[in-house]
Amino acid sequence: MNRQQPIAISGIGCICAAGGNLSDCMDTLFTCAPEPAPPTSCPGSQHPVFEVPDRFLPEVNPAPLAGTRAARLALKAAEEALADAGLNPEMLCGKKVGVMIGTNVSGGVSNRSLQQQSAGEVKETGSRIFCPSPAKRFLAVNPAQWIARHFNFSGPCQTIVNACSAGGDAIGLAGAWIRSGRCDMVIAGGVDAFYEVTYYGFIALMNCDIEPCKPFDAGRNGLNLGEGAGIMVLESDRMLAYRGKRARAFVAGYGMASDAYHFTAPDPDAGGLRLAIQDALISAGTCPSDIAFINAHGTGTRDNDRIESHLFYDLFPDVPFGSTKGYTGHTLGASGAIEAAFTISCLERQQAPASAGFSEPDPELPAHPVRGKTPIRGTTALSETLAFGGNNSVLIFTTENGS
Amino acid sequence: MKVRINGIGVIGSFGCGIQSLEEAVINPIRPIPEPPRKSFGPEQTAPVAPELVADTALLGRFVPPKALRRVDHYSRMAILAGYLALQDAKMDGGLEEKLPEPMGVIVATGMGPTAGTLDSQSPDADTADLRLSPIQFSNSVHNAAAAYISMLLKIRGPNVSINQYDMSVPLAFQTAMDWLEEGRAASVLIGGVDCFSKGLCDATLCTPNRNNGNSSRRPVPVGEGSAFFVLTPSGAKKTRYPFIRDVRIGRNLQDIVPPSNALILHDGSGEEAALIGPAISQAVFSSVYGAFPSSMALDLAMSALLLKKKKGRSALHTHFDFGPDFRKNPRICCLKKGAAGDWGWIEVE
Numbered sequence: 095m096n097r098q099q100p101i102a103i104s105g106i107g108c109i110c111a112a113g114g115n116l117s118d119c120m121d122t123l124f125t126c127a128p129e130p131a132p133p134t135s136c137p138g139s140q141h142p143v144f145e146v147p148d149r150f151l152p153e154v155n156p157a158p159l160a161g162t163r164a165a166r167l168a169l170k171a172a173e174e175a176l177a178d179a180g181l182n183p184e185m186l187c188g189k190k191v192g193v194m195i196g197t198n199v200s201g202g203v204s205n206r207s208l209q210q211q212s213a214g215e216v217k218e219t220g221s222r223i224f225c226p227s228p229a230k231r232f233l234a235v236n237p238a239q240w241i242a243r244h245f246n247f248s249g250p251c252q253t254i255v256n257a258c259s260a261g262g263d264a265i266g267l268a269g270a271w272i273r274s275g276r277c278d279m280v281i282a283g284g285v286d287a288f289y290e291v292t293y294y295g296f297i298a299l300m301n302c303d304i305e306p307c308k309p310f311d312a313g314r315n316g317l318n319l320g321e322g323a324g325i326m327v328l329e330s331d332r333m334l335a336y337r338g339k340r341a342r343a344f345v346a347g348y349g350m351a352s353d354a355y356h357f358t359a360p361d362p363d364a365g366g367l368r369l370a371i372q373d374a375l376i377s378a379g380t381c382p383s384d385i386a387f388i389n390a391h392g393t394g395t396r397d398n399d400r401i402e403s404h405l406f407y408d409l410f411p412d413v414p415f416g417s418t419k420g421y422t423g424h425t426l427g428a429s430g431a432i433e434a435a436f437t438i439s440c441l442e443r444q445q446a447p448a449s450a451g452f453s454e455p456d457p458e459l460p461a462h463p464v465r466g467k468t469p470i471r472g473t474t475a476l477s478e479t480l481a482f483g484g485n486n487s488v489l490i491f492t493t494e495n496g497s
Numbered sequence: 498m499k500v501r502i503n504g505i506g507v508i509g510s511f512g513c514g515i516q517s518l519e520e521a522v523i524n525p526i527r528p529i530p531e532p533p534r535k536s537f538g539p540e541q542t543a544p545v546a547p548e549l550v551a552d553t554a555l556l557g558r559f560v561p562p563k564a565l566r567r568v569d570h571y572s573r574m575a576i577l578a579g580y581l582a583l584q585d586a587k588m589d590g591g592l593e594e595k596l597p598e599p600m601g602v603i604v605a606t607g608m609g610p611t612a613g614t615l616d617s618q619s620p621d622a623d624t625a626d627l628r629l630s631p632i633q634f635s636n637s638v639h640n641a642a643a644a645y646i647s648m649l650l651k652i653r654g655p656n657v658s659i660n661q662y663d664m665s666v667p668l669a670f671q672t673a674m675d676w677l678e679e680g681r682a683a684s685v686l687i688g689g690v691d692c693f694s695k696g697l698c699d700a701t702l703c704t705p706n707r708n709n710g711n712s713s714r715r716p717v718p719v720g721e722g723s724a725f726f727v728l729t730p731s732g733a734k735k736t737r738y739p740f741i742r743d744v745r746i747g748r749n750l751q752d753i754v755p756p757s758n759a760l761i762l763h764d765g766s767g768e769e770a771a772l773i774g775p776a777i778s779q780a781v782f783s784s785v786y787g788a789f790p791s792s793m794a795l796d797l798a799m800s801a802l803l804l805k806k807k808k809g810r811s812a813l814h815t816h817f818d819f820g821p822d823f824r825k826n827p828r829i830c831c832l833k834k835g836a837a838g839d840w841g842w843i844e845v846e
Contacts, residue, residue, distance in 0.1 A: 097679040198638070229836035232607075232662040239661075239837055250746045251839070252668045255609065255639035255660040263657060270675040295634030350655040352602070352647040357567075357635055366653060373655075373681075482635070483644025485656055 097348075097377045100492070101269040102341035104329045105179025107171035107283075108435040110322030110422045114150030115174050119421075120439050123447040124467060127421045130306055130318045136290055141302040144320035144423030145288055163321075164287040167428075168195065168237040169244055171323035172281055176245070179327040180339060183245045189333070192249035192277040194268040195238040195325075196260025196284035198427035199292050237285045237323075249277050255427070258391075259350075259481035260284055261324060262430025262489050266348030268328050278333045283325035284431035292426065293319055299358060307394035307424075308451035309417035310403060310463045317393040320423020324431030343438045346474065346492045347378025353484030364401040366486040367478065371409060374476070374488035382410050385490070386472025387446050389437045390463065391480045392417020393424050394451065398480060400459060407460035414470070416463040420450025430479035434489055437477040441493045444470045498678045499731040502738035502845075504586025506578040506688070507798050509722030509786035510549035514581050518798060521785050523806045549720035549787035550693050553577050560649055567632050568645055571610040571692040575642035576649060578688050578723035583650070586727040597729055599654035601682030604643040605669035605689040607662045607790020610636055642690055654682050663833050664746060665689065666793040667841025671744045677730050688725030689794030693787075720787010724794035739804040739827075743844040750840050759828040759844075760803070762796040764788040769834050793833045793841065800829040800845045 106116055111128050113119035122128065130142035151166055176182065233239060242251045250271065254264045261284020268282035296302050296319060303316035334341060351369035353361035360367070375381060388410060390402050394417075406415055418436050425432055440446045449463035456462075473494040479487045507514065511521040553573040556565065559580040565573065579602075586596070629637065638644075640658040647656050655676065659669045666689045676682040731740055750772045755761060758778075763769035765781035765788065773779055786795045804827050833841045 095675065095679040097681060229662065233836055236662070243837070248748050250668065250671075251661065251664070251837070252672075253660050255658045256643075256656070257638050257640050267657065267672065267675075270672075270679060273679070274675060291629060291634070291637070294628045295631075295637070298628065298631045298634055350657070351599075352644075352653050352656040354647045354651045354653045357641075357644055357648065358631075369653060481640070482638050483640050483656075484647060485640065485644070 095270065095273045097273070098379050099273055100344035100346045101272050102329050102331060102334055103326050103343045103345060103438065104334060104339055104341055105175040105177070105181065105327035106342065106435045106438060107174030107178060107325045108323070108432055109146060109150055109167055109170050110425055110432055111144035111146055111320055112421045116435055116439060119436070120443070123418060123421055123436065127450040130423060133288060133293060136293060140304050141297055142304070142306065142318055143288060143293065144318055146321050162235050162287060164197065164235070164237050164285050165240040167287055167321065167323040168241055168285040168325065171283065171285070171325040172241050175281065175325040175327050179329070180337070181327065186245065186247065186279070190249045190276065190278045191247040192251065192268070192271050192280045193238045193242045193247060194252045194254065194264045194271070194280055194282045195241065196254040196256060196262070196264035196427045196430065197237055198255070198257050198260060198286050199289045241281055247281070256485045256487070257482035258424070258426050259430055259479040259485045259487035260427035261432065262434060262477065262479045262487035263350060265326060265345060265431060265434055266350065266487060266489055269345055269348060272328055272330050278330050280328045281325060282328050283323065284428040285323035286321055286426040286428045288319065288321045301395055303394060306451060307419055309392035309394040309419050309449060310399045310456065310459065311452045312454040312456040314394045314396065314399060316395055317419065318423040320425040322422060322425045322428050322432055324428055324435045326431070326434070340495070343441065343491050343493045345489060347374040347380065347490035349373025349377060349488045351486050353486065355484055357483060360397055360401050360480055361484065362401060364405040366484055367401065367405055367480060370486035370488040371478070374490050378490040380474060380490065382413070384472070384474050385410055385413050385476050387440060387470045387475040388413055388415035389433050389475065389477040390415045390417045391478055392419055392449070392463065394419060403459035403461045414446060414464050414468050415461070416446055416449035418447070418450070430477070430487055433479070434477050434491065437475045438491050438493070440470060441473060441475050441491060446470055498674055499740045499742050500674055500677055500728045501731050501736060501740055502726050502801055503729055504582045504584070504727040505738065505798050505801055506581025506583070506585060506725045507722070507795060508551045508553065508574050508578050509795060510551055510720060511785050513555045513577060515585055515798065515802065519802055519806070522782065522799065523802060549718050551722050556580070564649065567635070569610060569636040571690065572636065572642040572645045574692065574721070574723040575604060575688060575690040575725070576645050578690070578725040579646045579650065579686055582686060582688070582725035582727050596727070597683035599682050600652050601655040601673070601676050601685040602643050602646050602652055603669045603673055603685060603687040604646070604658045605665035605791050605794065606639070606642070606658065606660055606691055607665050608691050608694070609639040609660055610641055611692060611694045646686065652686065662836055663790045664835045664839055664841050666791050667744055667746050667833065667843055670741065670843055671746065673728055674744060677728065683729070685728045686725060687728060688723055689791030690723035691721055691789040691791045693719060693721035718783065718787045720783070720789050720792065722786050722795055724798040726797070738801045739845045741843060742846045745842040746839060748839050755830060756828050758823055758826055759830050760823070761830050761832050762800055763832045764792050764796065769832050772834065773832070793831055793843070796831040797843055797845065800831055804829055804845060
């Protein structure tokens with residue numbers, strides 16, 4: 095297997111606070127950012143979040159038995175991605191279609207909504223035993239399993255739980271399933287729904303701003319949580335040729351590396367991120383000067399934005415970069431996939447949106463994000479995500495055919 | 498692509514390290530104890546569960562207590578198994594002190610740090626009860642074990658945590674083989690880990706078929722533990738353990754054609770025995786380390802031991818003759834039937 099072989103992307107779907115589909119999201123990114131608000135499920139809370147309005151979800155739940163909101167988000171984005179690729183489930187019958195989804199909190203058996211549901215059952219029956227069983231919980235909450243079952247896919251099914259880099263890692267790792275011939279297509283991406291435990295957890299870590307987040311700004315004071323899903327259809331060249339379709343873009347490179355530094359704080363020297371970028375550039379067979387735009391992780395926390403700014407200044411001194419967290423919030427396991435979708439759309443438009451929330455440059459930072467709509471002069475862009483535990487994930491996309 | 502197992506680290510109710518597993522199964526120096534029974538809640542109503550829990554005290558030999566003060570039991574098991582695997586890989590003229598780099602880390606878990614999240618959440622909780630402490634919250638993140646391994650062992654290569662319930666282990670090994678084949682990593686520290694929890698124990702008690710539908714048979718105990726492996730491409734020099742020949746995941750068990758004379762290991766808690774049929778040799782070692790979603794990693798460690806020693810203990814549901822046919826063409830396959838109807842298969846030789 096040659097990891098320098100680019101992987102075709104034939105369809106993209108996205109849902110988040112910025113829009114119910116990728117086109118609407120991009121319209122929002124180029125007009126104005128939505129306002130985050132305190133979560134309705136946490137009365138009395140001050141810290142605003144970017145929740146997906148119910149109107150963005152289909153009126154009829156595509157998966158009536160799905161126990162979680164995450165399953166609905168994932169299915170909505172997957173349906174959009176398949177339609178964008180010109181595919182319907184019948185066309186995929188007999189094909190080797192895998193599913194690889196990254197998530198932070200939506201794939202585990204510890205999902206609280208099921209715990210509460212089970213508590214109700216316990217009260218009703220007077221039984222002390224928790225039901226459903228862990229296996230049933232898994233089947234009810236696992237978004238990769240839900241997508242596979244909903245569309246009757248028969249290929250491998252895998253959930254990546256690399257915290258906030260999970261969605262980007264799922265897209266990057268799925269390439270090996272295509273290169274190895276294990277799959278004709280992979281539905282890859284990330285999803286996370288708002289979850290009270292995570293909300294209070296980030297507040298406990300003092301990582302949340304009580305105002306809309308301000309990535310890279312001098313006054314930045316933390317992140318706002320968000321929710322959503324980004325899903326892509328990755329497809330083998332053979333399958334694309336068979337269908338007579340062209341790729342929308344390519345995953346040209348993917349790198350991942352660890353800080354090996356601290357559980358919740360990034361390496362101040364950006365050691366892991368630097369390695370991941372180098373790895374991605376090598377696998378893309380490209381160099382920093384080929385990168386036309388960078389989608390930064392840009393959460394709005396003091397530490398994250400500082401190390402990214404310094405590294406961009408060092409490795410990509412003339413490359414424009416920005417953060418979209420001011421439009422979506424930090425969607426955790428979905429962020430790498432949602433922002434991958436945005437990055438490709440920006441390449442297609444040859445334009446990047448303003449980095450929402452950025453107005454006053456931080457004198458301690460050597461590089462600053464774009465202030466307004468910015469032309470992209472090139473066909474290759476880089477998107478990165480950093481995660482809890484020191485994970486760093488870097489994807490390089492190109493719209494250049496035959497790269 | 499075949500990959501080489503260079504070192505194995507295990508932890509479970511049998512103890513810590515591959516020697517402990519060997520003593521428990523290959524060269525028993527003591528009978529396998531009946532698992533202790535632990536009740537949760539009032540004695541009159543609480544189900545009584547056999548539990549096979551692991552003790553991580555040995556981790557103090559590798560890591561200063563200060564560095565472990567925030568680490569929960571789930572991650573401690575994985576960290577200890579990781580250290581033991583690396584230590585084992587460097588023994589007996591195996592890998593040199595400096596392991597091939599970049600080294601990747603892959604952690605497979607069926608439940609994640611459930612004991613710290615599910616069990617800490619009262620089902621009757623209002624939102625105020627959801628305020629975990631920063632340490633509790635950090636430990637609840639599903640890549641906690643992989644992150645601690647990376648931090649404590651200073652491994653800066655690729656790092657991934659896979660959470661696909663009982664398919665997590667075969668998927669993780671497939672990922673490791675991809676990394677080694679495409680050069681993303683020169684070596685991989687990979688393992689499975691799951692933590693005993695009240696929720697898991699209770700739910701397993703009410704799961705049908707946990708004794709394989711045979712009421713006369715000792716039920717499969719709920720367990721916990723971890724098994725880690727140091728993998729490199731097959732081209733590396735000396736072989737202390739067998740090779741992983743193939744990893745497969747699929748929907749139809751009929752697609753598997755077991756090699757002749759192969760022994761099949763499974764956890765005995767699902768439908769594997771019926772699916773495989775009586776004509777094929779099978780062994781179950783769940784009485785040693787219990788059954789849990791990622792216990793296939795311990796089955797794989799058992800497979801490596803059995804192939805290395807070419808003998809085993811017959812008292813463990815093992816209806817297998819480690820005779821001349823096996824010694825001539827030794828091959829063991831680990832099988833896991835998934836909750837979603839899929840299966841995972843790891844073949845070692």
